[in-house]
Amino acid sequence: MTTDAFHEHRALLTGVAYRILGSASDAEDVVQEAWLRWSAVDPAKVDDPRAYLVTIASRLSIDRLRSARSRRESYVGEWLPEPVSDIPDGAEQAELADSVEFALLVVLETLSPLERAVFVLREAFQFPYAEIGEVIGREEAATRQLARRARDHVQERRPRFEADRAARRRITERFLRACMEGDLDGLTGLLADDATLVGDGGGKAKAPLRVLEGASKVGRFLAALPGNADRFLASLGLGPTVAWADARTEVTEVNGGPAAVVSLGGRVVALVVLDVADGRVQHVYLVANPDKMSRLRTPGPS
Structure with missing residues (x-):
């Protein structure tokens, strides 16, 4: 039962982690760590496995991104996201696919880790503000403010792709x-x-x-x-x-x-x-x- 619940949401967790981190290898590490933590939990005590797992994966991604930002200060030259031929969560909806466009991931690098997590959870996956607030440990009003600031920042810098x-x-x-x-x-x-x-x-x-x-x-x-x-x-x-x-x-x-x-x-x-x-x-x-x-x-x- 524990394994089934995790595998049901594994693609979602991978998609969330990749968009927050911009690195497929780091996202895989996050999902593996999320599994280890999930396997140690009594599922009978978890009311909503999806919300619980997304919270674990998001928090792990935020922590890893903070650490990665520090390491990237010594990176040789410019740092760009790790590209993927296949969208990590197999997304077919246009909105979800757009949220993993390479140039957008470049813009997301200019957000703070918290802003990036809020932007991904809200704009890509349409999580409610209250639920996102629980993920990042903020009140709903503060979460909305973070989301608005991140959205304005991205809209200002997001590449103007050719429509066709x-x-x-x-x-x-x-x-x-x-x-x-x-x-x-x-x-x-x-x-x-x-x-x-x-x-x-x-x-x-x-x-x-x-x-x-x-x-x-x-x-x-x-x-x-x-x-x-x-x-x-x-x-x-x-x-x-x-x-x-x-x-x-x-x-x-x-x-x-x-x-x-x-x-x-x-x-x-x-x-x-x-x-x-x-x-x-x-x-x-x-x-x-x-x-x-x-x-x-x-x-x-x-």
Whole structure:
């Protein structure tokens, strides 16, 4: 009975933890710890297993996020969320899928741990304010205030995605092709004048240590990637038998939206996610840290 109750809500717990943490591996650790705590509880004394388990997982996620924020101060370069090919909770509803979009997770990184937990529980999963207050140990009025502050913050900074996902996919395909060909004109033609690029190599792969700003700077960096491929491959420990010309590429769904995935030697080596608005690329997110690639499917032949 205890096991059945936990497995009934496991996907929900994983989804909550991933959205709060931005890391699938950390979310899995949280769910495992939640199971250990649940298995030590007498289920007959729990009126609402779902609420009880969400409370455990949320509190564990908040604690882990606070610890992670401290560790990330020594992270090499910029930190980006860990991408996933499959939404952790298997969400099919558009609202729930939107809440795991990669660019939104980037914005959620700017919230405090409590604000982020409240935002996730309210905006993604529609938990009542009173129930969220019990999770975070706040009165309902204070919880509403936290939720309002978090929502205003996210709305102010949330990327203005192109409404048509098909258009986003087409632009991502053109962008990927221009990157792989080193086509500077093609890239700058797609970039907004004030475009930015955030790279995450984690000190384990070649990537910009600081945010690049402006279409010219971003375009030049991306167009130079094919020419710098040997150094990039060497940083990943890929030997001379693996050549950039053998790279497989695909535009596929990552975190519920279109993204460009690049693989070499049977492993994903790079992910590019674009924030597209008004037909132009506003922000480029480049993930190359090999520790963050395990939840991505390897592309087929390009």
